[in-house]
Amino acid sequence: MxxxxxxxxxxxxxxxIGSTIIIxxxxxxxxxxPVDMIAGPNITPEVYENIRRSLGLDKPLVTQxxxxxxxxxxGDLGTSILQQRPVLDIVLERLxxxxxxxxxxxxxxxxxxxxxxxxxxxxxxxxxxxxxMSFSLLGISMPTFWFGLILLYFFAYKLxxxxxxxxxxxxxxxxxxxxxxxxDAAVTARMxxxxxxxxxRQDYIRTARAKGLRExxxxxxxxxxxxxxxxxxxxxxxxxxxxxxxxxxxxxxxxPGIGRLMVDAIYxxxxxxxxxxxxxxxxxxxxxxxxADILYAWVDPRIKY
Amino acid sequence: xxxxxxxxLVIDEQKKITFWQTFFRxxxxxLAAIIIVIFLLCAIFxxxxxxxxxxxxxxxxxxxxxxxxxxxxxxxxxRDIFSRVIYGTRISLxxxxxxxxxxxxxxxxxxxxxxxxxxxxxxxxxGFIDIVSSFPVSLLAIAVVASLGRSLVNLIIVxxxxxxxxxxxxxxxxxxxxxxxxxxxxxxxLGASNLRIIxxxxxxxxxxxxxxxxxLEIPKAIIVESTLSFLGLGVPPPTPSWGSIxxxxxxxxxxxxxxxxxxxxxxxxxxxxxxxxxxxxxDTLDPRLNKQI
Numbered sequence: 001m002x003x004x005x006x007x008x009x010x011x012x013x014x015x016x017i018g019s020t021i022i023i024x025x026x027x028x029x030x031x032x033x034p035v036d037m038i039a040g041p042n043i044t045p046e047v048y049e050n051i052r053r054s055l056g057l058d059k060p061l062v063t064q065x066x067x068x069x070x071x072x073x074x075g076d077l078g079t080s081i082l083q084q085r086p087v088l089d090i091v092l093e094r095l096x097x098x099x100x101x102x103x104x105x106x107x108x109x110x111x112x113x114x115x116x117x118x119x120x121x122x123x124x125x126x127x128x129x130x131x132x133m134s135f136s137l138l139g140i141s142m143p144t145f146w147f148g149l150i151l152l153y154f155f156a157y158k159l160x161x162x163x164x165x166x167x168x169x170x171x172x173x174x175x176x177x178x179x180x181x182x183x184d185a186a187v188t189a190r191m192x193x194x195x196x197x198x199x200x201r202q203d204y205i206r207t208a209r210a211k212g213l214r215e216x217x218x219x220x221x222x223x224x225x226x227x228x229x230x231x232x233x234x235x236x237x238x239x240x241x242x243x244x245x246x247x248x249x250x251x252x253x254x255x256p257g258i259g260r261l262m263v264d265a266i267y268x269x270x271x272x273x274x275x276x277x278x279x280x281x282x283x284x285x286x287x288x289x290x291x292a293d294i295l296y297a298w299v300d301p302r303i304k305y
Numbered sequence: 306x307x308x309x310x311x312x313x314l315v316i317d318e319q320k321k322i323t324f325w326q327t328f329f330r331x332x333x334x335x336l337a338a339i340i341i342v343i344f345l346l347c348a349i350f351x352x353x354x355x356x357x358x359x360x361x362x363x364x365x366x367x368x369x370x371x372x373x374x375x376x377x378x379x380x381x382x383x384r385d386i387f388s389r390v391i392y393g394t395r396i397s398l399x400x401x402x403x404x405x406x407x408x409x410x411x412x413x414x415x416x417x418x419x420x421x422x423x424x425x426x427x428x429x430x431x432g433f434i435d436i437v438s439s440f441p442v443s444l445l446a447i448a449v450v451a452s453l454g455r456s457l458v459n460l461i462i463v464x465x466x467x468x469x470x471x472x473x474x475x476x477x478x479x480x481x482x483x484x485x486x487x488x489x490x491x492x493x494x495l496g497a498s499n500l501r502i503i504x505x506x507x508x509x510x511x512x513x514x515x516x517x518x519x520x521l522e523i524p525k526a527i528i529v530e531s532t533l534s535f536l537g538l539g540v541p542p543p544t545p546s547w548g549s550i551x552x553x554x555x556x557x558x559x560x561x562x563x564x565x566x567x568x569x570x571x572x573x574x575x576x577x578x579x580x581x582x583x584x585x586x587x588d589t590l591d592p593r594l595n596k597q598i
Contacts, residue, residue: 141576
């Protein structure tokens with residue numbers, strides 16, 4: 001097992017390096033420069049050059065990248081241009097909020113989607129199936145931020161049950177988690193339903209029924225256990241989506257997480273912050289995928305690692 | 306020979322008929338097709354349908370609730386929301402169609418190359434697919450649009466950049482299995498070039514899942530576009546897009562919720578229709594796929 005995990009971890013390295021190159025080129029090839037943000041419009045060319053040099057932006061792109069990468073190897077993500085503090089500190093301050101939002105949403109989503117998907121599959125072509133799949137189709141058809149705004153309007157403004165912004169108490173998390181969780185559950189429930197349908201048609205399910213097992217045992221012990229594998233893969237795939245969705249929610253609900261940090265930094269052209277937070281998010285997503293892989297190998301005895 | 310050709314022709318005809326018959330036996334598919342056609346007409350004939358010009362300001366009538374005159378109400382400048390939503394259809398549909406077309410082309414070519422040649426080509430392309438799939442999509446899109454600048458073309462480029470990987474993955478898988486088949490072997494034995502084999506023999510057989518996926522990707526592209534517009538990274542004003550109308554309405558959600566609601570409902574209708582249509586298409590084209598996704 002340790003070897004398997006190590007192999008997977010090693011496989012992450014080229015992908016992480018690749019993504020740093022992509023992020024770096026997107027940011028640095030774009031018109032506009034962080035110097036404009038610091039200096040403002042009325043500035044002499046000499047001062048402009050000085051600031052540029054002090055930020056290291058005058059060097060060739062490739063050199064800049066290797067400087068960035070060299071620091072990265074020593075665990076240094078650079079210094080924020082606007083805040084003048086180490087990027088790593090800033091990102092790590094904000095990360096727990098986003099992780100909390102993301103994991104609560106994922107938990108909420110799966111605790112709705114798994115039962116709903118199973119019921120829809122087991123009671124195929126009944127009212128329960130149509131109802132849950134209609135809700136699911138409805139959920140897929142909404143942009144997350146719009147659903148967030150609707151919940152905000154009804155539950156925060158009209159009914160006043162929850163605060164409209166902030167992150168201090170659990171009440172602040174209810175609406176954002178509900179928004180991301182429910183829209184994600186819409187996608188997940190459909191997939192759980194199809195993987196259950198796939199399993200239910202198998203011969204061993206017929207055997208289990210034929211030998212007189214109670215239907216609930218057939219479903220839970222025989223069918224669900226086998227449908228679990230694609231669901232675990234799904235869990236890995238959805239992590240990226242959940243973090244992206246949470247980042248947008250941080251803007252709708254004014255939560256100071258990493259998504260908000262990044263969007264603000266993009267507008268301010270604070271390159272080190274954007275690079276750092278994007279990198280940390282990519283690593284989180286890949287660790288999530290790794291977790292899914294490990295779970296998969298652990299649950300499925302047929303997989304040799 | 307002549308007889309044989311006739312026979313295949315008959316089979317082809319029959320195939321076509323059963324395809325459309327099966328497809329339109331599905332009531333949801335008919336409904337979806339009607340909704341899509343209505344939105345297409347709205348986009349094409351927007352100036353004829355919209356009761357007001359989309360940028361006509363009328364400050365005395367600002368933030369009015371929906372009424373007979375302004376059926377979706379008015380915004381903070383007194384502009385007619387219904388007209389703006391109608392014009393917004395153009396942006397959403399253009400982004401949906403063009404970004405899907407571009408990502409299908411890129412994804413198909415790269416996926417086919419990876420699957421057909423294997424080896425180092427496959428490793429490089431698959432590496433790219435992995436990188437793109439592990440990015441938080443909306444955040445990458447934000448970063449790219451913020452640096453490229455706001456325009457319709459840039460939106461389409463960004464959305465294509467992040468969605469080609471899905472097609473590439475499917476095509477790669479299809480090509481991997483297809484290239485082992487006897488008819489590919491036969492084509493090779495007859496001296497067909499690699500490119501001819503890929504385009505004439507392998508890809509036509511992999512087309513069904515791509516059509517289905519494209520139909521289901523159009524609504525996703527529409528949603529990503531609206532998210533970007535919501536974050537202020539969409540088509541620059543005063544051109545209305547659904548996302549930018551919702552974004553502007555966010556500040557007035559207490560006083561004038563209809564500004565945010567109307568474009569969202571329009572979007573739900575079209576996205577819902579595309580999803581239904583795609584599902585029906587999948588059931589008809591490949592009943593086996595139905596169980597997988």
